[in-house]
Amino acid sequence: MDSSPEILDFDSSDENGPENSGIFLQQWEAQVRPYIEMIDFMRRIGIEKELALPSIAVVGDQSSGKSSVLEALSGVALPRGSGIVTRCPLELKLRKLINGTGWTAIISYNEVRETFHDPAQVESYVRRAQNMLAGDGVGICDDLISLEITSPDVCDLTLIDLPGITRVPVKGQPEDIGDQIRRLILKFTSKKETINLVVVPCNVDIATTEALRMAQGVDPDGLRTLAILTKPDLIDKGAEADILQVLQGKVVPLKKGYTIVRCRGQSDINENVSLVEATRQEKEFFAKHTQFSYLLEEQRATIPCLSTRLTKELVGHIKSSLPSLRDQIHIHLSAVRVELKNYSDGPPLEPERMGPYLSKKILEFSDQISELCRTGDSDTGNLYSYLRPVFKQWECHLSSSKASFRESVKQMTEKYDEAHRGRELVTFSDYCVYESMVKKHVGDLKQPALDTLKFIRGIVQKEFMVMCELCFPNYPHLRHIILNHIDDIQSKQESKVEKRIHEYINMEKLVYTQDPIFNQKIVDFKFVEKRQEYETVSLDMGENATSPHNCAVFDTRSLTPDKLIIYYEIVYQRLADYIPMVILLFILKEAAVMLRAHSMDLRDGADVVKLLVEDTEAGRKRADLHQRMERLRLAQERISIYL
Ligand code: GDP
Ligand code: MG
Numbered sequence: 001m002d003s004s005p006e007i008l009d010f011d012s013s014d015e016n017g018p019e020n021s022g023i024f025l026q027q028w029e030a031q032v033r034p035y036i037e038m039i040d041f042m043r044r045i046g047i048e049k050e051l052a053l054p055s056i057a058v059v060g061d062q063s064s065g066k067s068s069v070l071e072a073l074s075g076v077a078l079p080r081g082s083g084i085v086t087r088c089p090l091e092l093k094l095r096k097l098i099n100g101t102g103w104t105a106i107i108s109y110n111e112v113r114e115t116f117h118d119p120a121q122v123e124s125y126v127r128r129a130q131n132m133l134a135g136d137g138v139g140i141c142d143d144l145i146s147l148e149i150t151s152p153d154v155c156d157l158t159l160i161d162l163p164g165i166t167r168v169p170v171k172g173q174p175e176d177i178g179d180q181i182r183r184l185i186l187k188f189t190s191k192k193e194t195i196n197l198v199v200v201p202c203n204v205d206i207a208t209t210e211a212l213r214m215a216q217g218v219d220p221d222g223l224r225t226l227a228i229l230t231k232p233d234l235i236d237k238g239a240e241a242d243i244l245q246v247l248q249g250k251v252v253p254l255k256k257g258y259t260i261v262r263c264r265g266q267s268d269i270n271e272n273v274s275l276v277e278a279t280r281q282e283k284e285f286f287a288k289h290t291q292f293s294y295l296l297e298e299q300r301a302t303i304p305c306l307s308t309r310l311t312k313e314l315v316g317h318i319k320s321s322l323p324s325l326r327d328q329i330h331i332h333l334s335a336v337r338v339e340l341k342n343y344s345d346g347p348p349l350e351p352e353r354m355g356p357y358l359s360k361k362i363l364e365f366s367d368q369i370s371e372l373c374r375t376g377d378s379d380t381g382n383l384y385s386y387l388r389p390v391f392k393q394w395e396c397h398l399s400s401s402k403a404s405f406r407e408s409v410k411q412m413t414e415k416y417d418e419a420h421r422g423r424e425l426v427t428f429s430d431y432c433v434y435e436s437m438v439k440k441h442v443g444d445l446k447q448p449a450l451d452t453l454k455f456i457r458g459i460v461q462k463e464f465m466v467m468c469e470l471c472f473p474n475y476p477h478l479r480h481i482i483l484n485h486i487d488d489i490q491s492k493q494e495s496k497v498e499k500r501i502h503e504y505i506n507m508e509k510l511v512y513t514q515d516p517i518f519n520q521k522i523v524d525f526k527f528v529e530k531r532q533e534y535e536t537v538s539l540d541m542g543e544n545a546t547s548p549h550n551c552a553v554f555d556t557r558s559l560t561p562d563k564l565i566i567y568y569e570i571v572y573q574r575l576a577d578y579i580p581m582v583i584l585l586f587i588l589k590e591a592a593v594m595l596r597a598h599s600m601d602l603r604d605g606a607d608v609v610k611l612l613v614e615d616t617e618a619g620r621k622r623a624d625l626h627q628r629m630e631r632l633r634l635a636q637e638r639i640s641i642y643l
Contacts, residue, residue: 032311034642035318036156040093041638045631051328052193054318055091055158056310059185060199060211062164065230068263069199070161072282072303073310075153075275076105078161079123079130084170087134089188090126090161091146094154103151109133109143122147138172142184155307157314159197160188165210182214190218195317197310201231202239202260206246222255226313228306229260232292233285240291247300256313259306260295262286279303319642326639333632336625343622346474347612354608358478362603365471365482366596372463373592383588386459391580394452398445398572405441405568409561412437416557427555434560435511442508442571449501449579453494456583461490464595474618478602478611485598493586493594500582504575513570521566530562 039053047053060066067078067086074094079085088109106115107125109132116125126145134141140163162185169177189196196215200206206229215225235243245251247258262282264273273281279302286292286301295301299309348357372383412420412434420433464486472479522528602611614622 032156032315035315036158036311038638038642039158039318040095042635045634047329047631047635050332050628050632051325052191053325054193054195054314054321055160055188056195056197056314057160057162057185057188058197058199059162059189059215060164061201061204061209062166064164064199064201064204064211065263066161066164066199069197069228069230069261069303069306070159072261072263072275072278073154073157073159073307074149075151076119076122076147076149079126080269084138084140084163084166084173086161086163087130087138087140088163089142089144089184091144092157092159092161093146093148094157094159095148095150096154096156097150097152101152103153104149106148107145108148109145138170138177139174140177140180140184142187155311157307157311159310160194162188165214167210185214186218189215192224193317193321194224195310195313196225198225198227200227200229201234202229202243203231203234203236207251212252216252222253224256224317225254226256226310227252227254227258229258230263231265232260232262232289233265244291247295258300259309260286260292260301261303261306263303322639322643326636326643329632329636329639333629333636336629336632340622340625340629343474343618343625346614346619346622351609354612355603358606358608358611359603361472361475361478362599365468366599368467368471369464369592369596372467373588383460383463386463387456387580387584387588390452390455390459394448394579395576397448398576401441401445402565402568402572406561406565408437408441409434409564413557413560427557429557429560434564438511438564438567438571439509441568442505442511445508445575446501446505449505449575450498452579453497453501453583453587457490457494457587460587460591461486464490464591474614474622475612476615477613481602481611482595482599486595489591489594489598490587493591497582497586500586501579504578504582508571508575511567513567517570518567521569525562525566525569527562527566531559 039055042048042053058066058070062084063082067080070076070092071078071080074092076092078090078092102117103119104115104117105119105122105125106113107129108114109129112129112132114125126147129145130141133143133145144160163181165178165185166181167178169175174180188194196219198209198211198215200209200212206212212227215227216222219225229243229246232243242251243260247260249257262285264275264278268278268281282302283296286296292301296305299305348354413429416429416433417426420430422430424430465483468479468482468486472482613619
């Protein structure tokens with residue numbers, strides 16, 4: 001705690017008071033004002049959203065004289081009355097106007113900020129604010145009302161007036177009003193940055209005062225508790241000695257001791273005693289008091305003395321809080337920086353830098369798309385690993401269709417004479433009948449091929465879209481446009497492939513292959529050997545085999561299933577590859593090229609600002625982080641001047 005002699009040694013009994021004592025005032029100003037201003041600056045930039053600032057909170061039982069003390073200190077008439085009057089924390093910022101005259105007050109709460117120049121209006125403005133925040137009636141509210149008063153007649157101080165401690169709810173108050181108020185008071189008094197100004201009237205049993213007990217609870221060592229005794233004029237005759245015991249710290253010891261003040265009583269107010277007059281009367285009261293007059297010399301009595309004392313305490317408190325403030329700012333700054341990294345840097349604010357930024361973003365997306373379609377291995381897993389199982393399924397379907405094809409041809413051959421034979425002689429058969437069988441089977445492959453196409457389109461489209469979401473998580477417009485592009489392109493490409501599939505199937509219905517290919521298959525499938533085996537078996541069948549009625553050996557139709565299955569093998573090979581190839585070409589390769597081109601085109605003549613409009617949530621979050629960072633940076637800069 002600072003103990004500058006210039007501050008401590010002023011003589012409060014000096015007729016002029018500290019404000020007018022020339023050289024002293026200059027020193028006072030030089031020492032106090034910068035700190036008060038620094039805290040003001042911090043408050044103004046909203047640093048309290050991050051950390052607690054040094055302040056003075058006024059605590060006391062209802063009607064202990066809190067508002068009267070504040071009023072005397074500030075020269076401002078605050079709402080008074082019996083019962084609960086202060087229903088929201090009220091931050092009273094007193095600013096001494098150095099050069100100039102006039103009185104200005106600014107009241108702010110929630111979004112409201114109003115300026116007025118008539119001290120008589122304070123009461124109504126504060127009441128209105130309280131009604132807005134805590135509702136009409138007797139409820140309380142945690143929201144802070146801030147009242148800043150600039151005048152040549154006040155000293156630099158910031159105080160927070162809190163609702164008075166109460167035990168019994170009055171009509172209209174919830175049962176737990178006492179607990180609510182205590183909780184609210186503790187919110188302020190428990191912070192180590194707060195100096196607790198405990199107001200205790202002289203005409204009660206001081207030792208059992210709830211306010212003192214609460215203050216001791218949050219500050220057991222009494223490092224930041226100051227007690228003020230009020231209403232010394234109401235002490236019962238003969239009880240003065242008890243009060244002196246209290247003042248000397250013999251009843252409830254407090255490190256920072258007690259200050260005694262006399263404020264305007266109800267009758268003074270009724271008689272319109274001015275604050276200036278009240279100050280004079282107060283001084284006279286103590287000067288003439290047989291037991292208390294020595295307190296004037298010890299600077300432990302009167303409002304002006306209290307005011308100087310408070311300012312000194314506050315400045316000392318600010319000074320001692322600086323290192324911890326600096327450390328907290330540092331910690332918060334690092335945290336905000338880390339968090340900002342998670343919100344990848346947003347678009348530049350300058351329009352001329354937006355175009356290049358958009359290009360960069362789109363290029364990144366374009367690169368990601370081509371990376372996705374790369375054939376090589378990729379750590380992130382390329383698309384082919386998703387597509388391969390679908391193509392494999394197509395191949396399996398084709399492969400399994402061979403068996404049913406063979407079975408169909410076999411049955412056709414066996415039932416040929418009954419079911420299909422026309423004019424041809426026995427053992428002869430019509431090629432067209434078999435050809436139509438091939439056509440039918442090939443035709444049945446169309447739907448599975450189309451299904452494969454749909455499946456693949458689904459996968460590719462999803463992957464492209466996921467990539468778009470990943471690349472533009474914060475730009476809904478851009479995302480919307482590109483997602484639409486992806487869908488359009490895929491639809492276009494799908495219908496192209498559909499057409500190709502129809503064509504392929506129709507081509508296959510031509511039932512055609514080059515002779516060398518067919519010959520090669522015959523060799524590959526050891527068809528000649530199989531044939532010989534068959535003939536041997538047939539000829540070994542004994543007499544039946546040579547029976548004049550048995551045409552089996554002459555009936556070359558029995559070769560048909562084998563011949564056709566060899567042809568179907570060729571169909572299988574062609575379609576097993578072509579269908580995946582045509583799908584890959586259009587749905588993946590071409591689509592990626594188209595998508596990249598379309599995305600690049602977005603850069604030309606685009607409404608860049610609109611494209612880079614951010615998602616409300618992400619944008620807000622980033623803006624908020626930037627604001628916090630700026631606040632903390634300013635605070636850091638400012639605080640470093642003092643350390
Ligand atoms: P609060 O509820 O703690 O804010 O108390 P107030 O400041 O409203 O004071 C309660 C009553 O005590 C008011 O009527 C004041 O005028 C009166 N009062 C405050 N201080 C003094 C004092 O020093 N002497 C006398 N006689 N009355 C006082
Ligand atoms: Mg009050």
